[in-house]
Amino acid sequence: MTGLVQTLTAFRLDLGPLKEPLGFIRVLEWVFSIFAFATTCGYSGYTSIHVTCVGMQETEIRPKFQYPFRLASFPFEFPTCNQTNPFHSLILSGDFSSSAEFFVCIGVFGFLYCTVTLVLYLGYQHLYRETTRGPVVDLFLTGAFAFLWLVSSSAWGKALTDIKFATDSLHLVTILDTCKKIPNVCTAGQGPAMGRLNASVIFGFLNLILWGGNCWFIYKETPFHKPSNPPVTVEEGTGHS
Numbered sequence: 157m158t159g160l161v162q163t164l165t166a167f168r169l170d171l172g173p174l175k176e177p178l179g180f181i182r183v184l185e186w187v188f189s190i191f192a193f194a195t196t197c198g199y200s201g202y203t204s205i206h207v208t209c210v211g212m213q214e215t216e217i218r219p220k221f222q223y224p225f226r227l228a229s230f231p232f233e234f235p236t237c238n239q240t241n242p243f244h245s246l247i248l249s250g251d252f253s254s255s256a257e258f259f260v261c262i263g264v265f266g267f268l269y270c271t272v273t274l275v276l277y278l279g280y281q282h283l284y285r286e287t288t289r290g291p292v293v294d295l296f297l298t299g300a301f302a303f304l305w306l307v308s309s310s311a312w313g314k315a316l317t318d319i320k321f322a323t324d325s326l327h328l329v330t331i332l333d334t335c336k337k338i339p340n341v342c343t344a345g346q347g348p349a350m351g352r353l354n355a356s357v358i359f360g361f362l363n364l365i366l367w368g369g370n371c372w373f374i375y376k377e378t379p380f381h382k383p384s385n386p387p388v389t390v391e392e393g394t395g396h397s
Contacts, residue, residue: 166283173277178377181370182277186270188363193263195356196256196312197223203323204345207334209237216345219246219328223260224253225319234332237340246332250322255315259308259360266301266363291377298374302367309360316353323348 173179200222208214212235219232227248234246273294276284284290321327325344329335335342 167279177373189266192359193260201348208341252315255311259312262308295374305364
């Protein structure tokens with residue numbers, strides 16, 4: 157309890173680190189981490205198919221899907237062009253939740269880590285640089301996050317490509333049984349708006365660049381960069397006559 161009180165009382169607000177690359181890049185990481193997981197976890201969309209059966213009016217079907225992209229969790233009713241049983245239940249194929257949730261998880265934990273380190277930089281800079289432990293731990297964790305951004309962004313980018321294929325209206329028209337039967341007519345309608353998800357992948361790789369680049373500036377704070385022994389200087393006039 158005493159140690160906690162001493163830590164709290166040691167808080168000294170100093171905005172100076174924000175003018176240095178170490179603090180400024182951390183703020184950028186904080187912002188882009190929010191953008192990365194927010195553009196992914198809040199997404200919902202639909203694809204559109206127009207179906208015309210003989211003797212029936214055109215019907216628009218809108219299969220919907222959303223985060224975490226377990227497509228089979230969103231069944232939809234599709235016309236059979238059969239008078240006795242006019243509709244049957246179908247599902248989109250594919251489960252991409254593992255890649256999406258992993259990407260969002262890295263974004264959330266990256267945001268939390270940035271929040272903690274910014275408090276450390278701005279309020280406890282004297283304690284951060286008091287020993288070599290703070291910069292060394294910061295370096296290894298930042299490097300770990302850079303690697304995780306690489307893995308999660310690559311996995312999420314691949315999953316997004318598969319989601320686009322699985323929800324493409326042209327693709328669905330070619331595989332649905334009703335659309336294969338003549339003289340039924342199926343036409344592809346409006347496809348899902350994927351701009352937000354495309355942006356999430358871009359934010360992921362931007363985070364990779366930011367976190368990877370920030371390793372260099374943190375590295376300069378560690379003893380790995382600083383010389384262990386200062387150079388010895390010889391003063392003039394110290395020689396013997």
